[in-house]
Amino acid sequence: MKKIINNPADVVTDALRGLAAAHPALLRVTRDPAVVAWAGSPVAGKVAVISGGGSGHEPLHTGFVGPGMLDAACPGAVFTSPTPDQVQAAAAQVDGGAGVLLLVKNYTGDVLNFETAAEFLDNTRTVLIDDDVAVQDSSFTAGRRGVGATVLVEKIAGAAAAAGADLDTCARLAEAVVAGARSMGLALTAPTVPHVGSPSFVLPEDEVEVGIGIHGEPGRRREPLTDASALVAALLEPILDDLPFVAGDEVLLFTNSMGGTPLLELYLAHGIAEELLAARGITVIRRLVGPYVTSLDMQGISLTLLRLDPALTDLWDAPVHTAALRWGM
Structure with a gap:
């Protein structure tokens, strides 16, 4: 294992220290429990939008904290759910009195821990994100996994909250994004978790894993490595068939690196998907x-499609200022 780290047990703590140093005017970072909050929060009368999950997927979720997106994120250990006390601490920091929207990827630990925290919070709504068409079930989830659509949900719900929408409206819009988004990914290599020190699975040099998750979970199947056009089609066809997407739809296309795929290859894949x-x-x-929803150093890509309407498009276009996503400000 070759990584730029000190003690593997301290990776998340050290990374949070660096995040705080890099964005002192934007973020307020606490480490016991670990919470990354927008420095301008709480905002009186504004719905607070909170998400979180295991570390190792950066910039998800901590890189999306700021005006127009998340009010706070709860980073767990690598590929490990945040704890209920992290979620409660985040809510205490950013709740402006208009309620708290919890955006939760559909992994068993995330769901249970956010649910536990919600029992101790007032005026909350929870939206589960389950856009992965690759599997219906796995050892990590009960039902479909939450993957690439998470970024889109966080952006659109965050924009609605910033515009003054109430809690029910923010939750309804987040649910609309989940309902209209589908994703699927593939891997050329497995990720290496720092405290494990070896790849999550073994993949021969001449094969790809189609339908992987963001924690290094194996996919639907293994196939011989082929050209980019065939690989992109293998991801796009199940996505299109699942909703289904049809002629005349207007969509957002999100082409994501799993962490180790260079932009040269990513743009190549995106162009094929558009065609x-x-x-x-x-x-x-x-x-x-x-690279917005990564899996440490995994080489691979995922595609996400979101069916748009004018309201969702306007919220996507609304100003945002975070460490990893910013426009209009």
Whole structure:
């Protein structure tokens, strides 16, 4: 294992220290329990939007804290759910009196710990994110996993909250994004968790794992490594069939690096996906390309499609200022 770390047990704590140093005007970082909050929170009368999950997926979630997106994020240990006390501490820091929206990826630990925290909080709504079409069940989840759509939910719900929407409206919009988004990913290599020191699974040099999760979970199947056009089609076809997406739809296409895929390959894949969608009569009107939901050092990509309407498009376009995503400010 070659990584730029000190003690593997201190990776998350050390990274949070660096995050605080890099963004002192934007973020307020506490480490006992670990919470990353927007420095401008709480805002009186504004719905507080909170998410979180295991570390190792950066910039998700801590990189999306700031105006127009999350009010706070709760980072767990690597690939490990945050604890209920982290969620409670985050709510105590950012609740402006209009309620708290909890955005939770559908992994068993995340769901249980956010539910436990919600029992001790007033005026909360929880939205589960379950956009992964690769599996219906796994050892990590009860039902579909929450993956790439998480970024889109956080952005759109965060924009609604920033615009003054009430808690029910923010939750309804988050649920609309979940309902209209589908994702799938593939891996060329497995991630290496620092405290484990070896890859999560063994993948021969001439094979790819199709349908992987963001914690190094194995996928639907293994296939021989082939060209980019075939790989992108293998991801896009199940996504299109699942909702289904149809000719005339206007969509947001999110092409995501799993952490180890260079932008050269990512843009190549994105271009192929746009061509395939155009051939189906589906119009891409918004795009996001980059390493936004990663799995440590995994080489691979995921694709996410969100069916848009004017309201969701306006909220996507609304100003945002976070460490990892910013426009309009």
